[in-house]
Amino acid sequence: MLKRNRRTLGDALFDRFNVLGMLLICFLTLYPIWYVLINSFNDGKDAMSGGNIYWIPRMFSVENYTAVFENAGIMTAMGITIAKTLIGTVLHVFFTAMVAYAFSRRELIGRNVYMMIGTITMFFGGGLIPTYLWYRDLGLLNDFFVYIWPALFSFFDLIIFLAFFREIPDGLEEAAKIDGANDFKIFYSVVLPVSMPVVATIALFHGVYQWNDYFTAVIFTTDETLQPIQTFLYKVIAQSSSTQIIGNMSGGAITRRVTGQSIKMATMIITTLPIVLAYPFLQRYFVKGLMIGSLKG
Amino acid sequence: MSANLSAEASAQAAPAPKKNRKLLVRLANQKYLQAMALLGIAWMILFNYIPMYGIMLAFKEYIGIGDPANAPWAGWTHFQAIWEDDQMLDVVKNTLGISFLKLVIGFPIPIIFALFLNELRSLKFNRIVQTISYLPHFLSWVILGGILITFLSDVGIVNDILMGLKLIDEPITYLAEPEYFWTIAVSSDIWKEFGWNAIIYIAAIASISPELYEAATIDGAGRFQKMRFVTLPSIRGTISILFILAVGAMLNSNFDQIMVLKNQVNETSSQVIDTYVYQVGISQGRFSYSTAVGLVKSVIALILLLFANSVTKRLNQSSLF
Numbered sequence: 001m002l003k004r005n006r007r008t009l010g011d012a013l014f015d016r017f018n019v020l021g022m023l024l025i026c027f028l029t030l031y032p033i034w035y036v037l038i039n040s041f042n043d044g045k046d047a048m049s050g051g052n053i054y055w056i057p058r059m060f061s062v063e064n065y066t067a068v069f070e071n072a073g074i075m076t077a078m079g080i081t082i083a084k085t086l087i088g089t090v091l092h093v094f095f096t097a098m099v100a101y102a103f104s105r106r107e108l109i110g111r112n113v114y115m116m117i118g119t120i121t122m123f124f125g126g127g128l129i130p131t132y133l134w135y136r137d138l139g140l141l142n143d144f145f146v147y148i149w150p151a152l153f154s155f156f157d158l159i160i161f162l163a164f165f166r167e168i169p170d171g172l173e174e175a176a177k178i179d180g181a182n183d184f185k186i187f188y189s190v191v192l193p194v195s196m197p198v199v200a201t202i203a204l205f206h207g208v209y210q211w212n213d214y215f216t217a218v219i220f221t222t223d224e225t226l227q228p229i230q231t232f233l234y235k236v237i238a239q240s241s242s243t244q245i246i247g248n249m250s251g252g253a254i255t256r257r258v259t260g261q262s263i264k265m266a267t268m269i270i271t272t273l274p275i276v277l278a279y280p281f282l283q284r285y286f287v288k289g290l291m292i293g294s295l296k297g
Numbered sequence: 298m299s300a301n302l303s304a305e306a307s308a309q310a311a312p313a314p315k316k317n318r319k320l321l322v323r324l325a326n327q328k329y330l331q332a333m334a335l336l337g338i339a340w341m342i343l344f345n346y347i348p349m350y351g352i353m354l355a356f357k358e359y360i361g362i363g364d365p366a367n368a369p370w371a372g373w374t375h376f377q378a379i380w381e382d383d384q385m386l387d388v389v390k391n392t393l394g395i396s397f398l399k400l401v402i403g404f405p406i407p408i409i410f411a412l413f414l415n416e417l418r419s420l421k422f423n424r425i426v427q428t429i430s431y432l433p434h435f436l437s438w439v440i441l442g443g444i445l446i447t448f449l450s451d452v453g454i455v456n457d458i459l460m461g462l463k464l465i466d467e468p469i470t471y472l473a474e475p476e477y478f479w480t481i482a483v484s485s486d487i488w489k490e491f492g493w494n495a496i497i498y499i500a501a502i503a504s505i506s507p508e509l510y511e512a513a514t515i516d517g518a519g520r521f522q523k524m525r526f527v528t529l530p531s532i533r534g535t536i537s538i539l540f541i542l543a544v545g546a547m548l549n550s551n552f553d554q555i556m557v558l559k560n561q562v563n564e565t566s567s568q569v570i571d572t573y574v575y576q577v578g579i580s581q582g583r584f585s586y587s588t589a590v591g592l593v594k595s596v597i598a599l600i601l602l603l604f605a606n607s608v609t610k611r612l613n614q615s616s617l618f
Contacts, residue, residue, distance in 0.1 A: 099337030121345040127591035129578040130351025183329035212437030237443040
């Protein structure tokens with residue numbers, strides 16, 4: 001009871017303002033996405049001629065979404081995005097974890113040299129042009145695998161794995177070794193299954209990178225059937241004349257009540273939805289993963 | 298290559314040939330482990346080190362055909378050309394200006410947010426605010442750029458509000474006016490990342506011993522005094538490390554964002570080194586010149602990192618290296 005009395009008027013006022021401030025922050029964070037959502041569910045022609053829509057759809061319609069799903073170009077791009085995210089993430093997590101496991105073992109001969117080779121890559125790189133010319137020589141231009149091989153490994157992610165692997169009790173590995181398992185087998189049948197929290201963290205980080213990355217395609221591909229949905233949107237959004245591009249691409253849709261802007265809104269929502277639905281469930285993993293990476297790395 | 302290197306290094310440490318044989322036995326015993334590690338090294342050589350070797354283009358005259366290694370040497374001419382490039386002044390000014398503002402304004406905000414979040418009494422509300430604040434981090438710059446272009450257009454919501462409040466008389470197309478670009482770039486970047494960047498601080502604050510707060514309460518410390526004298530000093534190490542990393546990455550942070558928001562009308566205040574390298578290099582095919590521009594950026598970034606590292610080291614004994 002004494003504690004309660006100590007809460008002065010200033011304290012109570014501070015609490016009120018703090019809560020209000022936080023609510024304002026939440027509003028400012030959510031509103032832009034809400035705006036896109038309501039506009040994607042509004043009749044396109046109406047949105048264009050009737051003034052801005054702020055809170056709820058004025059003329060509810062799902063036609064924008066139908067138009068998007070009927071658009072072959074958008075659907076191909078969506079397929080590329082899903083493929084690169086799934087394949088890229090699985091391979092990245094497996095490969096980076098495997099190298100990290102080898103690096104985590106104290107008896108690894110040359111370990112310090114290997115670590116130094118890796119550390120340098122975090123602070124220095126070749127830059128855009130040498131990379132571009134090298135990928136050209138490797139035959140990666142206009143190849144789906146330009147999304148996969150260059151993103152197979154990351155030394156930064158390796159450090160996060162490393163910190164986690166160090167915590168695994170040696171006894172687990174010893175037992176497998178006595179059973180005659182080799183180091184690779186120990187890695188995938190003993191170490192990987194007990195490392196699911198860090199695997200989930202890295203999978204989320206890399207999955208988001210793969211899903212959101214638009215620039216790899218802009219730089220390294222010219223073939224439009226290889227471009228992911230983010231690149232499609234980038235071309236529509238940043239290279240202006242969006243109405244024309246989407247109008248042309250959506251073919252028959254232009255005679256309907258959809259506009260370039262309204263299709264854009266629907267595409268943005270479809271593109272964003274998977275991540276927005278997934279991340280809150282992975283939250284407890286990535287908070288931990290980030291901590292390990294930053295404090296021990 | 299590096300396997301030989303490390304084997305040699307270890308062999309030098311071992312004086313007798315007997316030990317050399319022992320090393321071979323040890324290597325044979327860990328052949329799977331070595332194979333796993335060397336696959337990683339091979340990847341790094343292929344995708345990090347060979348492009349680094351390509352930096353020599355900056356000192357050559359390469360026009361895009363054939364092996365860059367055979368191109369004639371150009372000495373320092375490309376760097377001299379950078380010095381004489383009319384656009385360079387704007388490019389450097391924009392790069393440093395936007396990066397500097399992002400650092401100065403964007404770095405403290407997550408710390409302040411974490412401090413105030415920690416003061417919320419309801420744990421549940423705290424968690425909800427946190428989760429919401431991460432959301433923008435997961436949106437791509439393409440999506441956010443699309444939203445910004447819509448909001449900031451002449452018929453957009455920003456003009457609606459400002460005209461409704463009678464703050465402006467005529468609608469402004471913000472992204473077509475160079476004078477607004479820095480503000481847009483800096484504030485949208487902060488909007489996107491402040492919640493995400495606060496994660497580590499929130500976790501660091503959560504690990505502070507409650508006894509420290511109890512002791513401070515007994516000593517009669519108020520809310521702000523506890524923030525100032527307990528919470529803040531406890532996360533000082535975390536702040537330093539993240540500050541060094543932020544300075545090191547300072548010049549890298551704006552490529553994705555600026556490519557979306559940049560257009561031909563705002564170019565005088567939106568062209569940064571990265572976008573300039575892309576434009577001159579990939580679009581115009583001036584490979585050697587743009588490599589030189591990129592190299593100048595890398596060198597500046599490295600100097601900034603070392604500088605930040607030494608400053609924080611002097612200030613409070615925590616540093617990266």
